[in-house]
Amino acid sequence: YWDPVVAEYVDYGVHVVMRCCEAFRGFLKRIGESDAVSFAPSLSIPLWCGGRRHLLRSSPLPGPLHLLPSLLHDLPLTWSQRLSAMRAGAALWSASPGTLADVTFDVWLSHHRQDAQTRAVLWHPVVIATLNAPASRVSAAAAQKVFLDGVLQRRGAGLGFFQRPLSRISASAVSYIEAHGGTASLRSAVHKIVVQQGQVRGLRLTTGEFLEADTIISAVPPKDLASLLPRTAAMEVALPAQQALKGSPIVNVHLWLDRPVLDEVLWIAADAPIQTAFDVTRLRPPSGTARYHHLAISQSAASEWLKSSDAQIVDRCLHALAPLAPRVASAHLVHARVIRHPQATFIPAPGVDRHRPRPVCGIRGLYLAGDWTATGWPSTLEGAVRSGILAAGRATASSSEMADGVDVTPML
Structure with a gap:
């Protein structure tokens, strides 16, 4: 949206893409937006814990070993905790997803002797940031997907940040x-299928107009739906899916200050009232004639925050930032926006995948897409793109008027 106070386009939240999101990257390439996301060469995430800054970062080692030096030297864990975490990581790497689908990740971590400190430093921040729910509510299979396809893959773990507002990317689509001969009818609300x-x-x-279509x-x-x-x-x-898939909120807080206050473009806090902070001004070029420094706080699984007023949330963020970014104390807050997403994503709870439908349903000519469908991925941009690919594939395969050369394979 356009914010007239600061004269720039603002995304509702800061979206982060991992390099393992190949279908989404293929989608960007197809619509001419390959450079819309800038990827870091390797994983490097500052982590605040116990009032100190630590670093979760990649090394040149291959596969899941790329995080080993960071685990051994950078994170605030004892040697016993580090060895236990390595054993749990090896078990997660080798486990069959079918054995993890009906148990929460927290229970799985207990079975593998991960104590509270190890969970708080290593496991929980990743789970909440990627699945928008605590480990006590997500399946071990969903957590395994995040770690195996993303975090534990040296190349797949790289983080990408959007270099332009999402509205511009939508316009390119x-x-x-x-x-390619299609028509996009924007602001045309559907009343009934x-x-x-x-x-x-x-x-x-909703206007009463009828659009005939057999697919x-x-x-x-x-x-x-x-x-x-x-x-x-x-x-x-x-x-069935509506009843089984429970939503989880995200609250995004945008702060415009008269000066920079972060030393990095991003950090995660393991034991602070706020989870993730982004220096948006440094992450991407300003979309307007920006005069102020844009900071964004992203709070996942934010049910408690929904109960607070905007002013209370802004005040909470500023107080939580003070010990982690001391320059906040001398900065002047020019403008703030709180954006709430009460149903931002669904919770990948144990057993929930059984209720995620495939593209073909019981109605001929109707095909289902959306990150809530059976994509094999959690509620992410990657899952959304894959759902569209799957639905388009089934729709074109079923159509007697399918054109030659239609490409509905994953856009890699």
């Missing part, structure tokens, strides 16, 4: 559609 005799017939817009890909959340479908179809297609 629209341009791509139009350049019209279904007759088990086959989709089109869309009824529809829906990328809306299950609650919205249920409201668009006839009651019987909604109970079969959308309600």
Whole structure:
């Protein structure tokens, strides 16, 4: 959105992409936005714990060993805790995902003798940042996905940051559609998906206009999908997922100060009231004639924060920043925005994958997409793109009018 007070475009939150998100990177390449995300050459995350700064960083060692020097020398753990963490990491690496699907990650960590300090320093910050829920609520399988595909892969663990507002990237996607013969109808709200005799017939817009179509890909959340479908179809297609997938909130706090206050573009706090801080001004070039320094706080699994007023949240952030970024005390707060996402992502709880539907549902011509569908990934940009690829693949394969050369393989 455009913020007139500071005269710049602001994303609702700071999105971070890991290099392992290959489908999303392929999507950016396809729409001409390959340079929209800038990746760090290797993983390097400052971690505040016990009032001291530590560093979780990659080394030249291959595979899961790339974090070994950091584990042994940089993190505030005893030698016993480090050895225990290495054993747990090896067990997570070799475990079959099927054995992890019905147990929480916290229970799994207990079985592998990870004490409170090791969890707080090593396991919990990664889980909350990537899955938007504490280890006590996510399945061990979901946590394994994050660590095996991302954190424990030397190349896959690299973090990428957007270099321009997401609205510009969305505009490029629209341009791509139009350049390939499609039409993007923005601000055209759908009232109902019209279904007759088990086959989709089109869309009824809120304006009353009817758009005829025998193939529809829906990328809306299950609650919205249920409201668009006839009651019987909604109970079969959308309600099971709606009931099983519980949402988790994220609160983003944007602060504009009259001077820089962070020494790094990003850090994570393991034991502070705030979780993650970003120096947005240093992460990407300002989108307008920026006069102030933009700092963003991202709070995952933020149910308690939803109960507070904007002023209380801003005050909480400034007080929490003081011991971690002392220059905050002398900085002047020019402007602040609090953005709440009550249902930002779904919680990948034990057993929840059984309720995530595949693209083909019980209605002919209707295909399901969205990060809540069965993608094999948690609720992420990567999962969203993969869902679209899967749905498009099934839709084109089922269409008698499929054009030659349509490419619906993963966009890598």
